[in-house]
Amino acid sequence: MSATRAPAPGHVLVVGASAAGLTTAEALRRQGYTGSLTLLGAEEHLPYDRPPLSKQVLSGQWEESRAVLRPPETIERLGATLLLGDPAAHLDLPARTVRTAAGRELRADAVVIATGLTPRPPAGGAGPRGTHLLRTLDDARALRADLATASRLVVVGDGVLGSEVAATARRLGVDTTLLGPQPYPMAAQLGTDAARLLAESHTRNGVRLLPGDGAAGLIADDHHRVSGVRLVSGPVLPADVVLVAIGAVPDTGWLTDSGLTLDDGVLCDAHCRAGEGVYAAGDVARWHHAALDRPVRLENRANATAQALAVAGTILGAERPYQPVPSFWTDQFDARVQVYGVISPDAEVTVVEGDPAGGRFVAAHRTEGALTAVVGWNMPKQARLRAAELSAVYSRPRPASRATL
Amino acid sequence: MKVILEQDKCVASGQCVVAAPAVFDQRDEDGIAVLLDPAPAAESAEDVRHAADVCPALAIQLTE
The missing domain is CATH 3.50.50.60 (FAD/NAD(P)-binding domain)
Incomplete structure (x- = not known):
């Protein structure tokens, strides 16, 4: 060519x-x-x-x-x-x-x-001192410095970033609450079953989960430092550090x-x-x-x-369309999770290797019989091998898949 | 070509194994990459360079 x-x-x-x-x-x-x-x-x-x-x-x-x-x-x-x-x-x-x-x-x-x-800022602007977003190295430095003296962290947002920071902070010994709109953290990215396991892991490690809730506002003390998060459900949750991780x-x-x-x-x-x-x-x-x-x-x-x-x-002139199998990973507490393909809430989920009770498994997600996603939990190699089948779906030139993003 | 694999940076994505199966594998128990051949032959060089490119943890260093 x-x-x-x-x-x-x-x-x-x-x-x-x-x-x-x-x-x-x-x-x-x-x-x-x-x-x-x-x-x-x-x-x-x-x-x-x-x-x-x-x-x-x-x-x-x-x-x-x-x-x-x-x-x-x-x-x-x-x-x-x-x-x-x-x-x-x-x-x-x-x-x-x-x-x-x-x-x-x-x-x-x-x-x-x-x-x-x-990153999306909290409603109403940057928020009082002690309110953080996390995207850059400078953001990470600032959050790390605040966590060193924090007594109570509230993470607003139950996606990948919020869940990871909650896990990291808890491991540092910080009292941590994770809240967001979903029934389990990362439910949209992992599917309900794996997200439920992730929620159990967070709870077991001492993270307080407030599923199905959100931040209605941030409360400041007399020194304009954050002192709490007013929940959509009504009460105020005390906090001296808040991470807002509501997407970007x-x-x-x-x-x-x-x-x-x-x-x-x-x-x-x-x-x-x-x-x-x-x-x-x-x-x-x-x-x-x-x-x-x-x-x-x-x-x-x-x-x-x-x-x-x-x-x-x-x-440089290659005429090759870009059509990858979407994939990501996350590490939280003792779980290393790999996701290939596209998670759909109505997929039928089958454990095809390992055992969730044993903390290691691979699950296949199917919609109308067609493989749409593979989730690996502490089984990265096996998940990758199981996901090889997805490459065929994603390399087709024309839509043959019903997967939705 | 010499290959250095930093296993403590590896995030177990397995991209290197897909790119250069003659040079990399993954451990069954935790998926961490394993270097099968630290001095691969010339015919593997392009695959190994691709493996280093796609590693999401930048855990593969090459010296030509």
């Missing part, structure tokens, strides 16, 4: 210097791209990995430096211009020029959007008037192209998954890497 290949661009600008952005840059070089390359990052830090922030970095088990994505000398060898601490502010699409907060004007032949997510939104504010289609992320075709010479990868990208035949956006670490590799390929 080389006859149809576009010429390689002379300058690629990658906006976002986290996992998806850095991987795109590395993959371009690996695939033979020799033109100029610029990596623009909003944060001052060298590119670092986010999954450890809620676990090993927050707990102090790792030095922060262990979370860097690559050692400085490896980044040096990339032959890229690294611009850090300067968020993108505007994209001129026809000119493919990005203006930054510091006033730089960066023109490129190809622009990769990898700006990730911004794609960081596309800088693209508002760019002419790109923004719809819960940067809308892309099956090749992760958002516009002429513009691509998106990672948490921010909502692309057409050819096997599911609809736009999909995935907020997980595995996708950041895989989609970045795909985008690098697209930029």
Whole structure:
């Protein structure tokens, strides 16, 4: 197909210097791209990995430096211009020029959007002192510092991040309450059965769960420090540290008037192209998954890497649609959980290996007989092998699956 | 090519085994990756580079 290949661009600008952005840059070089390359990052830090922030970095088990994505000398060898601490502010699409907060004007032949997510703030703004969001290394530092002297942590939000932080904080000995709208933490991501086991694990380890509840407001003391969370159900829960983990939104504010289609992320075709010479990868990208035949956006670490590799390929002329099997993992207390595919609330769930009572199992989720997801609980290898069957479903060019996201 | 696998960083995703089954495996009991061949032959090099690329824990280091 080389006859149809576009010429390689002379300058690629990658906006976002986290996992998806850095991987795109590395993959371009690996695939033979020799033109100029610029990596623009909003944060001052060298590119670092986010999954450890809620676990090993927050707990102090790792030095922060262990979370860097690559050692400085490896980044040096990339032959890229690294611009850090300067968020993108505007994209001129026809000119493919990005203006930054510091006033730089960066023109490129190809622009990769990898700006990730911004956490949703609590209703009514940032909240009193002691209220935290968690997305960045600085966020993790601040939360860790507060947890060191905390007597009562309340985690608002029962998704992946909230559940992980509750587990980490409890392991640090902090009195911890986890609340959210679901019957069990992570029910949407794990399905009811595995989420119930996760809830049992949290309870056994001393986390107080308040399922089916939410935060109606945050209460401050006379020093404007958080002193409690007013629950939707009425009472006030005392707290001196609060983590708000109620989801995140794609960081596309800088693209508002760019002419790109923004719809819960940067809308892309099956090749992760958002516009002429513009691509998106990672948490921010909502692309057409050819096997599911609809736009999909995935907020997980595995996708950041895989989609970045795909985008690098697209930029260099590979005409291969990106259609991965969604997958993620979480580590909480003694559970290491792997999920492949798409969890649907009405799926029929069968344990196909191991035994939930023994703390190790693999469950197959089926809808109308077709495998839609595999959940592994302390059986990573067996879960991966069982999930191999999903690859066939997800590699079909046309929709054959009834799975819904 | 020399391969270094940091098992204490491994998150047991098994992506390396999918990418380069001749060089990596996973332990049955906890899924942690195992290095089968720390000095793979040239014909495995591309697979091993792909394994390092897709490892979500960045636990695979290569020296050419």
